[in-house]
Amino acid sequence: MFASVDDVIAQFESLQYITSRTIGTVVYLATQLQKPILVEGPAGVGKTELAKVLAKALGHDLIRLQCYEGLDEPKALYEWEYAKQLLYTQILKDKISEVIGAARSLTEAVDRIATEDDVFFSDRFLLPRPLLRAITSAKPCVLLIDEIDKSDAEFEAFLLEILSDFQVSVPELGTLVARHVPMVVLTSNNAREMSDALKRRCLHLYIDFPERNHELAIVKLKVPGIDEQLASEVVSLIQRVRKLDLKKHPSISETLDWARALLLLNVHSLDHDLANETLSVILKYEADIRKAQQELKDFRELQRAKQKTPAAASATSDKDVLH
Amino acid sequence: MNEKIVEFCGLLRQNGLRVSVSESMDAMRGLGVAGLAERETVRAVLRATTVKRAVDVPTFERLFDLYFTGMGEVIKEITDGTRAALDLDPAAFQRLLDDLERFLREQGIELSPLAQALLRADAGQLERLLREAAARGQLGDIQHGLQEGKFTHALATALGLGALTGEIEGLKGMLGGLDPETGKRFGAFLDRRLQDLAEMLKSAVRQELDRQDVDRRDRQGIQALAEKSFFYLTEDEMRRMQEAVNKLAQRLKNVVTIRRKRARRGRFDSSRTLRSNLQFGGVPFRMFFDRKRKDKPQVVILCDVSDSVRNVSRFMLQFVYALQDLYSKVRSFIFVADVGEVTKLFTEHEANTALDTALTGNVINVYAHSDFGRAFRTFHREHLAAVNSRTTVIVLGDARNNYNLPHEWVLKDVQLRAKQVIWLNPENRMTWGFGDSEMDRYAPYCTIVEECRNLNQLYRVIDRLVAV
Numbered sequence: 001m002f003a004s005v006d007d008v009i010a011q012f013e014s015l016q017y018i019t020s021r022t023i024g025t026v027v028y029l030a031t032q033l034q035k036p037i038l039v040e041g042p043a044g045v046g047k048t049e050l051a052k053v054l055a056k057a058l059g060h061d062l063i064r065l066q067c068y069e070g071l072d073e074p075k076a077l078y079e080w081e082y083a084k085q086l087l088y089t090q091i092l093k094d095k096i097s098e099v100i101g102a103a104r105s106l107t108e109a110v111d112r113i114a115t116e117d118d119v120f121f122s123d124r125f126l127l128p129r130p131l132l133r134a135i136t137s138a139k140p141c142v143l144l145i146d147e148i149d150k151s152d153a154e155f156e157a158f159l160l161e162i163l164s165d166f167q168v169s170v171p172e173l174g175t176l177v178a179r180h181v182p183m184v185v186l187t188s189n190n191a192r193e194m195s196d197a198l199k200r201r202c203l204h205l206y207i208d209f210p211e212r213n214h215e216l217a218i219v220k221l222k223v224p225g226i227d228e229q230l231a232s233e234v235v236s237l238i239q240r241v242r243k244l245d246l247k248k249h250p251s252i253s254e255t256l257d258w259a260r261a262l263l264l265l266n267v268h269s270l271d272h273d274l275a276n277e278t279l280s281v282i283l284k285y286e287a288d289i290r291k292a293q294q295e296l297k298d299f300r301e302l303q304r305a306k307q308k309t310p311a312a313a314s315a316t317s318d319k320d321v322l323h
Numbered sequence: 324m325n326e327k328i329v330e331f332c333g334l335l336r337q338n339g340l341r342v343s344v345s346e347s348m349d350a351m352r353g354l355g356v357a358g359l360a361e362r363e364t365v366r367a368v369l370r371a372t373t374v375k376r377a378v379d380v381p382t383f384e385r386l387f388d389l390y391f392t393g394m395g396e397v398i399k400e401i402t403d404g405t406r407a408a409l410d411l412d413p414a415a416f417q418r419l420l421d422d423l424e425r426f427l428r429e430q431g432i433e434l435s436p437l438a439q440a441l442l443r444a445d446a447g448q449l450e451r452l453l454r455e456a457a458a459r460g461q462l463g464d465i466q467h468g469l470q471e472g473k474f475t476h477a478l479a480t481a482l483g484l485g486a487l488t489g490e491i492e493g494l495k496g497m498l499g500g501l502d503p504e505t506g507k508r509f510g511a512f513l514d515r516r517l518q519d520l521a522e523m524l525k526s527a528v529r530q531e532l533d534r535q536d537v538d539r540r541d542r543q544g545i546q547a548l549a550e551k552s553f554f555y556l557t558e559d560e561m562r563r564m565q566e567a568v569n570k571l572a573q574r575l576k577n578v579v580t581i582r583r584k585r586a587r588r589g590r591f592d593s594s595r596t597l598r599s600n601l602q603f604g605g606v607p608f609r610m611f612f613d614r615k616r617k618d619k620p621q622v623v624i625l626c627d628v629s630d631s632v633r634n635v636s637r638f639m640l641q642f643v644y645a646l647q648d649l650y651s652k653v654r655s656f657i658f659v660a661d662v663g664e665v666t667k668l669f670t671e672h673e674a675n676t677a678l679d680t681a682l683t684g685n686v687i688n689v690y691a692h693s694d695f696g697r698a699f700r701t702f703h704r705e706h707l708a709a710v711n712s713r714t715t716v717i718v719l720g721d722a723r724n725n726y727n728l729p730h731e732w733v734l735k736d737v738q739l740r741a742k743q744v745i746w747l748n749p750e751n752r753m754t755w756g757f758g759d760s761e762m763d764r765y766a767p768y769c770t771i772v773e774e775c776r777n778l779n780q781l782y783r784v785i786d787r788l789v790a791v
Contacts, residue, residue: 005357005364025357025367032356033349040377082591086600086607190377199375200343203353206377287673 001058002028008057017046017053018218026205027054036163036184038148038202043189044251045207048146051185055142058183063137064144065130067151073158077168079127085120121172132176135168140180149188156198163201210252212239218252223259233270234259238282240299241292250282258282272300324359325351328369331390335373338382342373349373365391389533397526398446398453405515409508420444423509430497437483438490441516453527456482465531475528484520491517621652621713623741625702627720628682629659629693635749639719640678642781644669654709658698663687664706695722695761696730703733710737716744718769722755722762729761734768743770747784751776 002008009024019027027050030037039047055062065076089096099116103109128136134143148156162168166178186202188194210218216235220226238255250258258281267274276293283289332347350372357368366387374383406416420443427434427442440448460481465474479485491513498506595611624643628636640657647653647669655665663686669677684690710716716737738744746769748755748762755762766772773784 021363022367022370025364026371029353029357029368029371033352035349038375082593082596083607083610086596086605090604090606193376196341196343196375200346202375203349203371204375205371206380 002031004028011057012053015053015056016221017049018214018221020210020214023050023205023207026203030203031058031183033203034181034183036186036202037205038194038199039185039187039205039207040190041207042209042249042251044253045209046252047187047207048144050207051142051144051146051187054183054185055144058140058142060183061137061139061141062144063130063134063141063182064146066146067148067155069150069152071151071155073155074129076129076131076155076158077162078129078132078170080121081125081127085125088120088125123173126170126173131162132168134182135162135166135176135178137182138179141182143182143184145184145186147189148186149190149194153195156195160195160197160201163198209242209249212236215239215252215255219255219259222256223263226259226263227268229269230262230267231259234262237270237275237296237299240295241282244288244291244295246283246288246291247285248283248288254282272296324354328354331369331386332373334386334390335383338386340374340376340379340382346373346375362391389530395446395450397530398449398523401519401522401526402444402446405512405519408515409511419508419512422505423512426501426509432494432497435483435486435490437487441487441520442513449523452482453478453523457527457531465528471525471528471532474531475524478524478528479521482524484524487520488517621711621715622646622654623706623709623714623716624653624655625662625698625716625718625720626655626657627659627693627695627718628657628689629723630690631693631723632721632749636719637678637682638781639747639749640681641674643719644674644677654706656702656706657681657686658693658695658702659687659689660691660694660697661687662698662701662706692725693720693723694727695720695724695765696728696733699730699733703736707737707740710740712740712742714741716741718744718746718765719749719775720746721748721750721760722746722765723750723759724761726759729764731761731764731768734765738768738770744768745771745773747773747775749776750774 002011005021005024005028008028009019009021012019012024012027026037029035039050041047051064052062096113100109100112103112126132130143134141145159148159151159163184166181167175169175209215212235215238216231219231219235220228223231234255238250238258242249258278261278261281262270262274265274265278275296279289279292279296283292328350329347332342332350335342350369353368353372354365357364359365369387370380370383374380406413409416409419411419423442434442436448437452439445440452456478460474460477465471495510495513498509501509590613592611592613596607596609597605599609599611600607624646626636626639626643628640632639636657643653643655647655647666653666655669656662657665665677665681665686668680668686671677672680680686682689734744746762746765750760750762752774754760755766762772773780775781775784
C-alpha cells in the first residue's frame, strides 16, 4: 500500500514509470478507496503499462483480460469443460453402470445418477477465466481489463455486477466471494462511449500525450546512453509532429523506438536527411509521412532563418500555434 | 468543505456534466484521503471522481479555476489595490491593520464579523461571508447580464451592507479623539475598505454570471447545429458539421462491427456434438459450434452532386466516404446528368482531396442540369452488374429532374434485383412532388424513402440502415 501521493510517484519512478502528479493522485485514491480506475487516452500513452507497474509496485500478481468484440461470459468468467466431462463419462462408463446397476426402473437409475452429479460439476471441470481467477485468487492481485471499449454493451453490464460486489454465482457451485478485493484497472481507447453506470463506479483518469519535459525524462530513463542533445531534438520534433493533422499520431512507445533506432545508428545529433529517412519508425501511414516531411522542411527553414536573424524568427514562430 | 463540494458538483451539472450523488460522495471521501493541502491534488481528486468523459475535462478545468480561485483571488487583488492606493508597502500596511485593531480594542468596540473581516483584510473569512450571502441572496438564479444590478443589490442586502456602512461611519466619528495624523490615515483606510466591499460585490455577481454562462452558449450551438438544415450552413458551421459527420461515421463503424461479429459468433452446440460423436461410441472427438452466418453487406451508392444540392452533397459524399471505409464492398457513383464511379478515387485518396476532386467536375460535368432519368439509364446500361440480390442501393438526391423524362422503370428494375433500395432526400417532405420534383414517381420503387435534411435525421437513417 502507498503512504502518500508522493510515495506513489517515487515508487513508480523506481520502476521506470514516470508519472504526473495527477496520475499519482488517482492511483493513490484508488488504492485507498478501493475503487477501479478507468484509464482513457490515445493509443500508446502507457495505459496498460500503468496497470503493470501498479501490480509490480504493490507486489501483486497481474491478471489480464483483453477485451474484444464478441467477448462473452464464458470467455471472461468461467466455462465448463464439456469435452472433459464427456470424456470422463465415457471412461467411467463401467463405474456409472455400477452406480445404477441395481436400479430396477429408469426413474431409479436417473435418481441415482442425480445424487452423483456433483462430481461432474466441481472445480475439476471448471475452467476459470481471468475474472474468476481474480476473484478466487489466494493472493491479492491487480486485474487489468484492457480495451474495455472493444467489448459489447452486454458484457459491460455484466462487468458492472462483478465490479460492485466482487462476487460471482456459479449456479452449480454456489456463490464465490473474493477473498481480497482486487485492484481493478480498466483501459479504454474511446472507440465507444462507456455507460454512465460503469463510469460512476470508477475513478476516471485521462492520460494525454506527455508534455515536452515529461517526455524528455521518459526518453532519458528508458533509453539509457542517449545523448542529451539527441534526446531533446527527438522529443521536440515528436511534439511538433503531434500537432499535425495525422491519421495516427506517434505515441510514446514510438518516440522510444525512434530514439533507440537513432542510438543504434550511432547518431549524436538529428540532421534533416536522417530524420527524413527514419520517419517511418514513428509514422505508420504513407500520407502521414509525406505531411511530416513537409513539416520537417518548414522546420529546417525556420531554424535557418533563426540563425540568420533572431528577430525575424520570433515573428514566424507564431506559425507554430497555427498547427 | 463538504458544502463547497456539493455546490461545485451542482455547478458541474449545470454545465452539462453528469455528476451523480455517489460521485460527489467519492469526491468527499477522496479529499478526505488525499488531503486539501495542495491545489493540484484537490484538482486531480475532483477530476478523477466527478469527470468521466475526456471531452468534459476542459469544462471542468475552467469551472475549477472559476470556483476555487475566483473569489479569493479577486478579494486579494482588491485589497492589494487599496494598499497601493494608500501608498504603503506590505509591512506598513500590516502595521496599519495592527494599529487599527489595537485602537478598536482600546476603545472596547465590538464589530460585526463582516466589519472585522473587512478591516483585518481576512480574505478567507470575507470569501466565506460573501459565499453565504450569495446563497441567501439566491445569486445562483442570475441568468442574464441585465440582471446584474438587481442581484448586486440582493447580495448587498443579504450581506448587510447597510448595517456595515453605519458601523464604519460610527467608527469614523470616534477617530476625532486620536492625533490628526493617525486619524487621517484610519479615515482614508475605512473609506477605501467600504468602496472595496462594493467592488467585491460587483465582481462576485459578475463571476457568478460567467460561471452560469460557461458552456451554455456552446451547448445550445451544438444542439442547434444538429437540427439545422444542410442548405443554410455558414462556412464555420460546415467545418464543424464535417467533424460531426466523421464522428457519426466512427460511431456507425463501431456499432456495425459489433453487430456483425455477434452474428458470426458460434456457441457450443451440444446436441449436434453428441449426435455426431455417436459413431465413436459417444467419445467427443469432434466439437460442433453454431454455424456462422455469412452475410457481407454490399452497398451501391448513387449521389446527386448537382447545383441544387450543392451544400448537401459534400456531407453526403463525406458520409459515402465513411461508408466505403466501413463496408468492404461499396461502390460509389456520383451523377448530375452523367454517371461517374468514384469508388477508386475514394479508396486511394484521403477524404478532402477525394471530395474536392469529385465535386469540381474532374469525374463528371457537375455544371450540367441534373437529369435523373438519363443518369439512371446510363447506370442501368453500364453498371447494372454491380447490383445483385445482396446489394443495398442508396440514392442521395432531391429528385429535381428539370422536367426531363424520369425513367422510373430503371429504379423498378434495380429494385427487383437488389435487396433493397433506399432514397434519402435532402428536401422537406412537403415539397416532394411539386414543380420538377419527381419524388412521387420514384418513391413506389424504393424500400425506404427518408427525408434527410439535418444531422439528426441522418443519424436516424443510419440507425435504421445498420439495423437491417
